Each structure stands twice: as structure tokens, then as C-alpha cells.
Amino acid sequence: MEDNINMKIGISQCLLGEPVRYDGGHKLDRYLRDVLGRFVQWVPVCPEVECGLPTPRESMHLVGDPAAPRLVTTRTGIDHTGRMRAWSEKRLAELAGEGLCGFVFKTRSPSSGMRDIKIYDETGKNVRHRGAGLFAGAFMDRFALIPVEDEGRLHDMGLRENFIERAFVFARWLHYEATDGSQKGLIDFHSDHKLLIMAHSPKDLETLGNLVARGKAIPPETLKREYITTLMAALRLKATPRKNTNVLDHCMGYFKKQLSTGEKKELREVIDDYHSQLVPLIVPVTLIRHYTRLHSEPYLMRQKYLYPHPKELMLRNHV
Numbered sequence: 001m002e003d004n005i006n007m008k009i010g011i012s013q014c015l016l017g018e019p020v021r022y023d024g025g026h027k028l029d030r031y032l033r034d035v036l037g038r039f040v041q042w043v044p045v046c047p048e049v050e051c052g053l054p055t056p057r058e059s060m061h062l063v064g065d066p067a068a069p070r071l072v073t074t075r076t077g078i079d080h081t082g083r084m085r086a087w088s089e090k091r092l093a094e095l096a097g098e099g100l101c102g103f104v105f106k107t108r109s110p111s112s113g114m115r116d117i118k119i120y121d122e123t124g125k126n127v128r129h130r131g132a133g134l135f136a137g138a139f140m141d142r143f144a145l146i147p148v149e150d151e152g153r154l155h156d157m158g159l160r161e162n163f164i165e166r167a168f169v170f171a172r173w174l175h176y177e178a179t180d181g182s183q184k185g186l187i188d189f190h191s192d193h194k195l196l197i198m199a200h201s202p203k204d205l206e207t208l209g210n211l212v213a214r215g216k217a218i219p220p221e222t223l224k225r226e227y228i229t230t231l232m233a234a235l236r237l238k239a240t241p242r243k244n245t246n247v248l249d250h251c252m253g254y255f256k257k258q259l260s261t262g263e264k265k266e267l268r269e270v271i272d273d274y275h276s277q278l279v280p281l282i283v284p285v286t287l288i289r290h291y292t293r294l295h296s297e298p299y300l301m302r303q304k305y306l307y308p309h310p311k312e313l314m315l316r317n318h319v
Helices: 030-038 081-095 134-142 157-179 183-200 202-213 220-235 241-255 261-275 282-295
Strands: 008-012 041-045 060-063 070-073 103-105 117-120 127-131 148-150
Touching: 030 041, 041 081, 070 081, 081 134, 134 148, 157 183, 157 220, 183 202, 183 220, 183 241, 202 220, 241 261, 241 282, 261 282
Parallel strands: 008 041, 008 103, 060 117, 103 148
Antiparallel strands: 060 070, 117 127
16 A cells, blocks of 8 residues: 655755745756655755855856866856865755655756756767766765756656655665664565566566575675665656566456456456556556455565655556
8 A cells, every 4th residue: 555654855955946046046846845855854955055155156167177167157157166176065965864755956067967967068068978966966976866857857757756666665765774774674664576577677676586586694784775776776666567467467367266258358358458458557556456455465565666756656557
């Protein structure tokens, strides 16, 4: 069933409508603020304002060595790299205690962009390389397991569903670590997520299953670290119609004796229609949820695959 857990996600502050951009404006994303915001507690961050720069302010860009670019104003050439790096180190230490389960960065920002940010040569005229903004790069280096995305890519419905699904999984993991942390708790966590993992990577599902089975022979902290590292890497892989169909077929197998011939035929047709991309994923999932409740199928009732995130987000209506 659906979760009732505390969700904290970091976000570039301008995406919530705050006028903190260099030009004194904002980049409000109404989906993030008004829809997803109903289910998460946003932790807003504006690196440039928080490190002491005014609003409005001169625009900046990255220049120099792609491995260690400098943050420089575009017109006057003032170097704010030291200021930004010192602030970032302090802010990251604060965020480590927030229990974040995700972060949404601002596209194309030299401080908060997570990818494809232009890095110019010393003249500031020629693009030499592309990489992450200073703060975003430092965040991803320190919190490699936390799901991250930028708001531009979240307009892609598949990427949006994947990011939010990963954030909810990571929130459940943080809840498990905070309230349990035992080997039995890990077995339960894995059991709850088996079909969800299968939809992304059957190979990693096998790896994780073997890891959990050997749990008593592995130091607890090592076991948990290897598990969550493998899990989050697996969930970054795309859940394709082919892989989802495999999971749906697996679910159907639990109703061999309960369903009538007509019900089996209907479910088969709905799954095939999804595989052919004639209907979205929510259609077969809803029918399987119905049969799961009707027949009180215990294994499926615990599967997060059927309830990965709040239905109000309507994420599976579009994938």
C-alpha cells in the first residue's frame, strides 16, 4: 500500500518562485511547487544568494580547467570560486543532517546545474568543456546515492517518474535505517521491493537477492552499504515496456487459480495492450491492484511496484 513517510527533497530555490536569480527573477515550476509539493517537504537552496551575493547581481559562468573550473562574473571577471567553495562545504555539512531523499537542481546554472554546464577557456569566449555547476557537482560527489535531477529533464514524463520513484525508495531506506537497521528489516525491505527492482534490472535483483541471503556472513554496515549502492544504481536503469511486461506477467501468475477464464483473458489483453504501448502502465497495474485486494494475495499486497508513489501524482498515466 502507499507510504506515509517523511519526504525531504532539496531544490534550487528559484524553482519555488522565489526571486533569487541574478536578474531578480525566478523560475517557478508549478508542478514541483503545487503538485509534488503536496507530498514532500522542500529544502530550498540558492548557492549564490546564500554565499553572500546580492540580488540582482552580475551573471556568472565557469572558466578554466574542466577538472577544477572557476566561477567568474561574465562582464567584470570577478572570481567568486573561493567564496562558493567555502560556502558549499559548510552547506553540505548542514544538508547531511537533513535526511534528504532527492534534489532538484536548476538547469544551466553555473552553481546549481547538474550536467552540461558550459566551461569556457580563459578568454571566456570559447566553450572548452561541459560539466556540473560548482555546488551541484560538490553535492553529487558527497551524496552519491541521493537521487538527483534537474527541472528541465523532469518535463520528460519517463524521467520524472523515475526520479520520483527513486526518491520514494530512498526515503523508505532512510526510514528503515532510522527505525530498524536489522538484517530482518533488510530482508523485509528487499521483499517489498522485489518487483520494483525487477522492472529496472532483473540482473541486479538476482545480485541483491544473493547479497541478502549471505547477510549473516557480512558485517552489517558493509551489507547495508553494498545493498543500497547496488539498489540505487539498478533503479537508475530505465523500466522499459518490455521489462514492465515481464513484471506484469509475473503478477498475473499469482492468480492462476483465482481468476475465471474471462478474467484471465481480460488481464492478458490489457497487459498486451500496454506492451504494444496502446495504454499507459497505470491500466494493467490498476487491474492487478484490484485482483490483489479482491483475493488478498499476500505477496503482491506488499509489493511497492504496485504503489511506488502517491496516485495523485499520476506518474504512471503517462508511461
